[in-house]
Amino acid sequence: MYNPTKSASTLSLASNESCFSNDYSLDSVCCTKRTLHTFSHMWIIENFSTYLEDPEPIICLSSSLFSPVSGLSVATQWRLVCYPKGNYGASSNYMSIFLEYVKGEKDVKAKAEYALVNRKCELTEIRKDAQFSVYKSGNTRGFINYIKYDTLTLLENDTLNDDKLKIYVRIIIMDDHITEETKYQEFDECNGINFTTKGLEGLVRDFSQLLSNTSDLSDVKITVKQSLHQPSLNDSLSSDNMNIEQTADYSNRFNTRIVQYNAHKLILACRSPVLAAMFTGKTLENNTNTIEINDLKPETIKSMLEYIYTGKVNDIKNSTVELYRCADKYQLEDLRLQAEMALMNSISIDSSAEILLLADQHHSKELKLKVIQFIVQNLKAVTSTEGWHKYVSCVPDLVTEVIQATAQE
CATH class of the missing domain: 3.30.710.10 (Potassium Channel Kv1.1; Chain A)
Incomplete structure (x- = not known):
């Protein structure tokens, strides 16, 4: 039976719901956020084939220590560990690769991405951690069965450059989340636009x-x-x-x-x-x-x-x-910082000497520390470049700093 009263009530409710859905005004807002810090490292193992031919069944190699150049985890220390012929428990004929959290004031949440750098400077054999893990001081994580070492021999013309194996790792560290205090702002009532x-x-x-x-x-x-x-x-x-x-x-x-x-x-x-x-x-x-x-x-x-x-x-x-x-000449500080970050991410064998001289001339401590760290880790290759002889070898103070940093390693 038709009931006009009930029908009117239903229409009124629908109308009210429609008005509510379009009413998007805010009196205050807060934000919960967490920061991800990313840093990378490359490890070059020379004469790599000799480790595959070594009669020892288990061979363990370790990189030098490295650290982030910025962020809350700058005091942490890390290193890569490689078993060219596999670790205990590895499948037959597999190379193992691990990341070790050597030292830090507290536990960190992190994950890593591993790759080999071939002759064309391309990343190959990329393996990534599926999720973040809690690293305690002394913890080691990685891939037992990273790549068959027979494959490295087969790909020698591409993967190995002058019998050098280049291992690249990118580490992502997750900070604890922070909820900022409530802020009071005006938003557009219709679309929620921050003017x-x-x-x-x-x-x-x-x-x-x-x-x-x-x-x-x-x-x-x-x-x-x-x-x-x-x-x-x-x-x-x-x-x-x-x-x-x-x-x-x-x-x-x-x-x-x-x-x-x-x-x-x-x-x-x-x-x-x-x-x-x-x-x-x-x-x-x-x-x-x-x-x-x-x-x-x-x-x-x-x-x-x-x-x-x-x-x-x-x-x-x-x-x-x-x-x-x-940027430094015209005191454009934000632009200088942007360029400095771009330089940190572009340090290479060929560019490191010029960047070192630049950092020294413009008194950039962080950039100088980063590039010296890179040069120490790639000393033989960098000192053989034309850039080293053009930009650094003629500056005794810079040569001395590199030698001192090498001695500390």
Whole structure:
């Protein structure tokens, strides 16, 4: 039987539920978070085939100690342990690999990823821990049956480079979770949008547009002169794909490339105390409305302007060394730190000597410690490079520091 009263009640409830679902206003917010710290290490075992041919049934090798360069676990010490012909309990013909938590003030939650680095500098035979484990001081975890050592012999032309086995490990340490105190913020009642974040995104967008359309409103020109060994048609303006308005000129007589950027004094001065000093008083730059730069590449200045206007650099890995010098020169602290972190992650056999000299010249203690640690672990390979003889061997103090660090190991 039809009941109009019951029907009306049902409609009213549905209407109320609809209103409630759209009411998304917040009076306060808190956040629970935990931080993951990642660091990596490479261990090179020379004359690796001799361990496979050794008559001893069980051979144990250990890497030198290594530690994270930053984070709460910076005081912890770790090392890799390798059994080229397998550990006790390993299946026949398998190499075993383990990570040992040597020393630390407390237990840590961590997991590891292992790989071999082949001749092409590619990671192969990647094995990962399935989940985080609690490491107590002295604990060892890894893979008993990591890879058949017969396979290493078969892949000698690819996996072993000059009979060197390169073992790479990446360790992820998990901090304890922290709940921050409650914060009171205003959110959009309809969509829950944080207008502070939305406003910052809009600010970056607008300044990006200002950076790419500076011709009408700019009041300062930045002229960058780059000496060239030979002028190249590939350096022409049309192939540069720059958003910042610029002009380029080449002087065949002096083999010099000249690139010009338009910018705004007020923005430059707000972001860099060095640039601010140029526009204060009767300086040449203030009188001519021109900044001349002869010690940095045009692409580096382009990246610097990108950071000044937007707070970020899209291609920081492409010019890290020079961008670090640029950031230090103009006292752009956040950019310097970004470049420093990128340098720490890009240290290699060929680049380590130049990075060491850079860290010494610009008094970067953390970067210097990191690169010296790398050089000590790869001493023979690094000291054989052209970069070592070009950047370090002629600086006695740096050579002494490397020797002292090697002795401490």
